[in-house]
Amino acid sequence: MKARSRPARLGFVGLAATATVAATAWPAAAQTGYYVSGAAGCSDSGPGTQGQPFCTISKAAAVATAGQTVSVEPGTYHEQVTVKNSGTAGSPIVFQAVSPGTVTVTGGTNGFLVSGKSYVTIDGFAVTGTTGVGVKLASSNHLTVTDTTVTYSGQQVKGQNAAGFDLNGVTASTVAANHSDHNSFYGFHVAGSSTGVSLLHNEASFNAEGWQRNANGIDVIAPGNLVVGNILHDNEDSGLQFYTGGDNNVAADNVIYNNGDHGIDDLNVTGGVLTGNTVFHNCTDGINVEGTSGNYTVKNNIAVDNAVYAAYNGIACSRRVGNIGIYDSAPNGTVVDDNVVSLTTSGTMYHWGTTSYPSLAAFHAATGQGTHDIQADPLFVSVTTGSDSSSWNLALTQGSPAIDSADSDAPGEQGVDILGTARLDDPAVANTGLGTRAYDDRGAYEFTG
Template sequence: MPRRRALTAATAVTTLLLTALGTAAARADTPTTLYVDRTSTACSDTGPGSDAAPFCTAQAAADTVEPGQTVMLRNATASGPVVISRSGTAAAPITFSGVLTNQSVPGIDGALLTIRNAQYVNLDSLRTHATGGAASVALVNAQHINLSRSTLMSAGSGTRDGLDIDGSSSDVNVTASSFLAYLGTAVKVAAGASHVTVASSWLTVAQANDIGLDAEGTTDLRVAGVSVEVQNGTGLSITGSSSGSVENTAISPLSHTQIVVSADSAAFVTADYNAVTADPSTDTYRSAYNWGGQRFTSSAEFYAATGQGRHDLDTLALDAPFPAVADGSPLIDSGDADAPGESATDVGGRARVDDPLVPNTGTGAGTTDRGDSEFQDPLTVSAVTMAPTQGPAPLPVTVTAAVQNTWSTPVTGYTFDFGDGTPTQDSTVPSISHTFQNPALAAGGTYTVTVTVHGADGVSGKGTGTIKVGSPGPLVPHLGFSTSSTSPSSVGATLSAISPWAVTGHTVDFGDGSPVVHADGPKPQLQHTFPGPGTYTVTDTATDAGGRSATATQQVTLGTSFTPLVYPPRVLDTRIGTGGRKAKIGPGGIVKIKVAGAQGIPAKGVAAVTMNVTDVNASTDGVITAYPDGSARPGTSNLNFRAGQVNPNLVTVPVSNDGYVDLYNASGSVDLVADIQGYFRTSPVNAWDPSATYYLPTTPTRVVDTRIGTGGQKAPLQPGQCLTHSFPAVLPGNGAVAAAVLNVTATGASSGGWIGVYRGGSVQSIASNLNFQAGQTTSNLVVVPVSDGAQFCNHAGSVSLIVDVQGYYFSYGGQPATGYLPLAPSRLVDTRNGTGAPKRRLGPNSTLRIKVTGTHGVPVGATAVTLNLTGIGSDKGTYLTAYSGGTRPTASNINLAPGQTRPILATVPVDSSGYITVYNYNGTVDVVADLEGYYAPVAPLP
């Protein structure tokens, strides 16, 4: 059969030792056998060498063995050379079998095993592994030696051979054996030796310039049916007035020269039916033959010049594994069956057979293959299939074997081994039924089923298959999602399910109104494009081979990513005509503002903008509502103001498809100023886009209070003074901080003025974040880039400053990120009329819990909500704090004077129950909360 041989010593050592141990263990115990087992507690070098009381060393057995006896080496490790000096007879030879190795002790000279001055000794099924500079086996003045079915290896430091035959030895017959010399020659014959046969064997050397078989001055050398594997060395070298023949050999094309016969031997050596291939294109000195000092690169050239090699082949593939043989190989049925020394079996003990698919071009019987191996009937089981492929125990299964039978050999039957401990079953057909009664305990919960096919010619072949047999259990689908780095709304869905049965398919509803999708198989992957940002409920219905179905749902969010602006542009100022006409907005008036495509904001892909809207010169109390242009105006408010005051509020508002937002004034007339602080893009998380950031709400924390010295300054900010504060550069487990979300409060102002908040070190702009008047306490939400810290600059009068951190925008860092989903504004709570809460004012030191998930379009699993929070008509000075529940933070969102109405934009974390909490410090106050959008974990990148 075809096989592949590795040249590495490590691989060869492992293979030979494993094979050796198996062979030794299989030997029969006979009365004529002496045993060597150093691991036995009963071993003794004084005998008797029985199975129960073996010798400890191989040398003790060698010194005791008598003609007709066999020495079985079970666990024999030699600390020095082993010498066989006792002889057998022609009718009763001495035999050594088993495994012999030596300790890697530097300085060991000679060979691991030496037959010295002895006759009629057989080395049969012997495995030797010599290290430490020792050769494997040596023959010194030895006659009538048979080496068969053995493997001899020499590896380690120093140049040593596999088999050394000295010049005084004769009648040596080597058959069906393998030799490996890591440094040296596989088989070496010294001058003077005679009648040496090497047949049906494999010779390999692992180092360059080594020799497979090196014979010098050998009389009657017979080399037949040998495969030689060598790299850049010589395959066969016959020198020193040698005589004999070389036939049916196959030599590796990688050798420098395949066959070398010196001038003084050329007249006495015959060569034919060999397979040699030279490749002079890689080295001009490569040759198939060096005969009598003349180089030849082809068999035709060699035959024409010498008359030798008439039937030689030089067609071995240069790039094929050597000497792998398959049907059609020129090595098959092309050898000389009558070659001197040729054996009736190959290296594996297999008989010569006729390949019916290959013409018989050899001599004699015409069925002898060249090289060490005889290609056998390739009858085998190519596949073993199960129906069903898996299921819970007890599981009835039909096992079917597919047979590869290129020789059309009559099949006599099949043997099935189910791998579950039950007896094997024989059958005359390749299909059989079997019930696996118990779950498989092996890794993966599988049984391995082995089927053996039997041919009429005595050949058998095997094949295996696996069947997964588990315990009864439910069908449990699972969905996984990943977003694309190039297509914002394209999501990859990975479908899987756990079941003791094979999962047969999935049906998926992506929850966006698109047609359901059917996919076969246990783990299909689908790509789906959603209509745009949003939270969608995806439903997967899985089916299995047991006829069951089960459904799983999972929400997938395509969020928007936030880009803060270092220099917030002013897009509206009705006092001077920026962004529109120069005029106040009257009652019921609407101002339309172009935001997408304006002043550095992208023209496309903008989902929402965050802008600071300030009312100035109001003629009466009123409210402003922000909403996307072209959509219905919601019944909510973003900015509540009083006549004679200046009131800012941060607004996050969706943008229409054509890039506009509208500001609606409910009553009176008022000037409006709008400064954009950042925008949300309609792209999901993209780790390769450093400009995209995502929000992490935190527990509100006070970082500046100039009234008491928090943040480093215990004094009001004077006109033109800036206070600088540093923020963390990185959020552990998330990414680099891009911007901070701050609640900024001005109180105790000596005159009207405004605060601008800028990135540290940047040029101040005309955009304002917080406008106030003398004696007025005003707060506003601010989003500011903080890569170099933030500076808070007062532009008029003196004023105390309070700063509370509400959260951070960060660049994607591999952790689950949250995306913002803007919604059409809706009113969550209004305590004035009982919307979403009892119809009563919020009292002192009291809290109001507001349900936010599972309502108004906010899905369960949202991490935070953005809302416009308004305190209305407080009867005492107070403040409101919005938080997720639990321990109340010391920070505030809105500071209210008696009778004051103030709004503020707040992004509030949601607790595990889907609620937020609003706290009132003092007096009573009505609370209005208008939902603007929410944050939710977005589908991760692949």
């Protein structure tokens, strides 16, 4: 820190030339942050400076206050980090890995626990091998978790399953650009009175309980949240689920494929918005709205080859089969339009109420829905079913019917795609879309040529 300049000497009329002014006492500057390192010379009884760092993140978490940053050097830290204090709106408490992905937190019940706190940021960590939830956020607000990976939380044993990220009673918070895979329950779980949570550009994959089909990539059972730009694949249950209590949520620009149940599952929820998602090759319905659900908007999505194979990891894909299925009382107040649908083998293209339809033409004639839907191959870059899904590329190629044909004024429609690309008007394609911009593309990816 730059030293303060000394106060100017003051002169006083009538005093002898030898008189001086007493020195001014300045308060000590507050420490702006703490450092943590497992290297030799660290000490939890030291000052936590870069030259004399703490040995544990927990020590820093116990003393860090508003406006301070905890910088953690690469290494493996065997502990649970419990955040003890809150930041403020202009001065959050920040926990950051000096080099993202090189700091591993392992061996505790949780990797990070934030309960009853506000204005806390966690950035750049790897959490693995916890007996409970990897990152647990509870009864808190204005939290930010970014660029953090959680793997192998809990055990694939009944009663010992644990999610990668769990938010319960969390408000006005952002969870973005994280990875959650190979956990024994949900990748991301949003529950309780959580609202105003944004799940943005995360990836959830290969999450599984192992003894029943129950682990979703993202599971939301709380109202008024935003799920945008996530990649959800190869999970044991659905890629994304909104369950009882998860009303009035928005899911947009997500890419969801190869999951063991639905692509997007909506059960006993109302007022949901499903816009601009790409949903491919899931075990059962690509988009499923059922139970007492209703008043849903299903627009600008691409749904291809869902519910057309027999089983996923030995579990039958025989229930709720179709590309887009609106079941039970869910048709009430629900709008389905501006989607692209396709099946490369015979199957159910749509389900509405109690009736299945093999084609868009049959669906539209019977229900009046899907006026601007298109039944055609969306022309993905690369998909070879039966191959490793990591080789699939669900972006669009030239000539796709999804290009410049979406409704830009659809609820939940984003001004950028999953990659952050602004909506582009392809000069080679007539604008057949609706809304303020007639050139948005359907699905999660904007075609850029």
